[in-house]
Amino acid sequence: MNIFAILNHSGVFFKEEPVRELHASLEKAGYKVVYPVDAQDLYKMIEMNPRICGVLFDWDKYSLDLCSEINALNEKLPLYAFANQHSTLDISLTDLRLNLHFFEYALDMADDIALKINQATEEYKDQIMPPFTKALFKYVEEGKYTFCTPGHMGGTAFQKSPAGSIFYDFYGPNAFKADVSISMPELGSLLDHSGPHKEAEEYIARTFNADSSYIVTNGTSTSNKIVGMYSAPAGSTVLVDRNCHKSLTHMMMMSDVTPIYFRPTRNAYGILGGIPQSEFTREVIEQKVAATPNATMPGYAVITNSTYDGLLYNTQYIKETLDTKYIHFDSAWVPYTNFNKIYEGKCGMSGEAMPGKVFYETQSTHKLLAAFSQASMIHVKGEFDKESFNEAFMMHTSTSPQYGIVASTETAAAMMRGNTGKKLIQDSIDRAIRFRKEIKRLQSESDSWFFDVWQPENIDTTECWKLDPKDSWHGFKDIDDDHMYLDPIKVTLLTPGMNENSEMSETGIPASIVAKYLDERGIVVEKTGPYNLLFLFSIGIDKSKAMQLLRALTDFKRGFDLNLTVKNFLPSLYNEDPSFYEGMRVQELAQGIHDLTRKYRLPELMFKAFDVLPELKVTPHAAWQEELRGNVEEVPLADLVDRVSANMILPYPPGVPLVLPGEMVTAESRPVLDFLEMLCEIGAHYPGFETDIHGVYAQKDGSYTVKVLKQN
Known part of the structure; x- marks a missing residue:
């Protein structure tokens, strides 16, 4: 320095x-x-x-x-x-x-x-420098001889082996010297929140406008389970965003609770929309409770904010309307919202505490701030039983936490404090908006086609842009006003194939082909939909990276318009199956996948697949217990209708469950199965375009199976 x-x-x-x-x-x-x-x-x-x-x-x-x-x-x-x-x-x-x-x-x-x-x-x-990190650095500088865990003793053990020496040299000495045992009293304890660990969590709480904060070293998947296990005792009913992360489904499989789902929307692109305001009212919740066997009025609710695609709620409305004691905002993707005024009123820690309510915000520090993978935080606002909460915390926390993750979480908070942190986030916002405008400029200058951006027409103001019911750009039907807002940092590019009226075009360029081209050039897309690509403009994205992405997109257009062969244009894809792709050109590949998508009438399928949910037959916990007892069988995917799924079924991306354990796909919810079959058919026709679907098992003969509960 x-x-x-x-x-x-x-x-x-x-x-x-x-x-x-x-x-x-x-x-x-x-x-x-x-x-x-x-x-x-x-x-x-x-x-x-x-x-x-x-x-x-x-x-x-x-x-x-x-x-x-x-x-x-x-x-x-x-x-x-x-x-x-x-x-x-x-x-x-x-x-x-x-x-x-x-x-x-x-x-x-x-x-x-x-x-x-x-x-x-x-x-x-x-x-x-924040308190725990300073204490850890001081401990490392003292160079004590320890006779406790971890066994590599500051890296000494690695240097006694050829393979270990290479490993040691790659990471460097301080990574190992800072990997210490929980036995060090001068560093305190993450489990009982003492010493520098306690100071770190108090420091983080002040930084993130929370009453209390907790450092979690196994990702927001674990943070979600900690919050859910504390807030929803066995036998209770929980309100869960249907677009929840799978960690919340796992929480419901572990704990014997009855779920009632908030039903959000999707548009024709498959972009995850918000939960309508009516879903948060007591009247609608009472109707769902009455229609769900064994359900009672819920005391815990969890909402994904922001959505994977960058949509943020008017959280103040939810806090005031939702009549539950515990309101949990799963904000894994937006740990930066406390540090710019455009996010005011759109995040869990915004505003003041409310009597009789507890607000949680779980955040993946590592996703869009600077921290090691698995770094996560739980922020709490309101009065809660800290001793009982800490039991839930310890149930899911290792007794040997990785102190490097702890220090990186605290340092991420330190980076956000004061003018320096505010400027880091403002720079990310400005860089994303400049990139958006550059894409629109290139599109306007193109003589044929170019990528478009999923955003309002006018983005001259720096803000989270409102999804206005009067606008058509967002593609959502019958949405509420002043309810959902688009985060400028989450940039979704659109490829040709579908118009603004959610109608399929005669020709198209599936986004998966663009993603493969970018990957060939060292650019990894966060999420790929049928005709959309998501890019995250985190604080680690600089001007050179943004320019490289622009260059790669223009190069894709040039090669696509020249109709190059797959072998020359996408060599890694060609190597997946040379005999299949021999002589094939990229426009033929794009049109082939596009025609399959048209066959399944994607826009109509997207709306219908999430309009009627599968029917809850048993709770996720009960379904999991039946699987553990062996009371399940595998059946062809096509036979899923009228059978109770033993597992959650979710395609990546976006990793949101379509069918949950204990649910039955009925004739009314059949579009869910049609959507899964479309993904499987594209993968079967075109090597290299298989979709990773959790809960759907590929067989050697090319067929797919799922696990269902045995019928009595």
């Missing part, structure tokens, strides 16, 4: 010579000294290089305006002003809050000034 910026181009000897002396002293102390050419260059340098730990400038030339501009970028960055005996120090009490130090131009003072700068730098590092 020791980069020091000096803004000094006075050309006056009595100022230049002390700066030269200070330069030498700083280099001797281990600093790299850089010289921006002017104030604008300095601002850009601070923006682009977070390792700058201090700025020195001439007070007579730059004064407080420079301090204010730097403060807007990083309010904790130490600033140093050189002044002379005649300098005017016109500073108010407010200005004195700046992290500002004064030195006088004088010779032979450089070593003393460098010492003061080094002290301030250490204070700066101490200020910006």
Whole structure:
């Protein structure tokens, strides 16, 4: 971090010579000294290089305006002003809050000034680093000899083996020295929330506007189970978003609860829509309770916010309308919403607590902030039994948590604090909007076709764009006003094949072909639908990555229009089955898949498949218990109608269950099966285009089977 910026181009000897002396002293102390050419260059340098730990400038030339501009970028960055005996120090009490130090131009003072700068730098590092991470770093620096777990002893064991040495060299020493046992008292305990672990969770709660926060080291899949297991005792009824993550289905398989589902919408593209406002009213919930055997009024409800495709709710309406004690927002995909004003009122921790209610927000820190995989957080607002909650926490938490994940979770929170964090998120939003506009510009200039963006026509304002019932771009029918909003960071591109009226075109380019082309060029798509591709503009996406994506998309258009052979255009796909793809051209491949999609009348299928849900026959818990007892059998996928599914069935992407354990696909909900059969048929016809479907098993003869409960 020791980069020091000096803004000094006075050309006056009595100022230049002390700066030269200070330069030498700083280099001797281990600093790299850089010289921006002017104030604008300095601002850009601070923006682009977070390792700058201090700025020195001439007070007579730059004064407080420079301090204010730097403060807007990083309010904790130490600033140093050189002044002379005649300098005017016109500073108010407010200005004195700046992290500002004064030195006088004088010779032979450089070593003393460098010492003061080094002290301030250490204070700066101490200020910006969070508590647990500091304690972990200190422990590693002490280099203690331990006679406890983990057995690799700071990496020593790996270096006793050739394979282990290669592994050790790849990750480096600190990764292993920081992998320590829970036996270290100076680090506290994640399980009983003591010491630096407790300080870390309190630090995170303050950062994310929560009353309490918990660090979870096995992803939001585990966070969801912790919240559900505490909030929904056996025998109770739970309200669950039908577009829930499979971890919530697993929670219901583990705990004997009765589910009632919020029924959301989908559009013709297969993009997951929101739950209508009426679904949250007591009247509708009472009707569902009356229609569900053994159901009672629920005390726990879980809503996916945002959806996989970036739709956020008006959460204040849900909090005020939904008559349950516990309201859980599964916000795995949006851990950044507390740090920009466009998300106000659209996230779980927005607003104040409400008497008699507890709000949860579970977040995957690793997904769109900077943390290791599996890093997750639970945020809570409201009064709850912390001792009982911690029992649920410990049920799902290892007694040997990975401290690197803990530290990365806390550091992700530290990165979001203050002006620096706000700027990181604002930059992501701005970069995503610029990319959206560039796609629209290229489309308008194209002489034939180009990719489109799923968004409103006018995106001149920086906001979460409302899904207006009067607009057609979103493709959802009969939606509520002021209810759902599109997050600009989640960019969905559309390929030709379907128009704005949800009608199939004669020709089309399935998005799966584009995704395979991008993968050939080292670009991984987050989610691929029939004619849509999702890209996430996280804080780790920079301008060069966005430009590479634009370049790859234009290259795809060029190659597609030239109708290149699959062998030349998609060599990895060709290698899946050379005999099948020999001589085939990309336009033939695209039209073949498109024709299969048209055969199944995709738009109509998408609307119908999620209009009537399969019928609940037994709870997910009861179905799982029957499977454990062996009371299941495999049947062809086509025979699923009128049979009770033993497992959840969900295609990836998007990984949302279509059929849950204990449910029966009936004649009315038959479109669910039609949708699954369409995916299977595309995979059967075109090698390399198989869909990963959890709960559907491919057989050697090319057929597919599912597990169902045995009939009595």
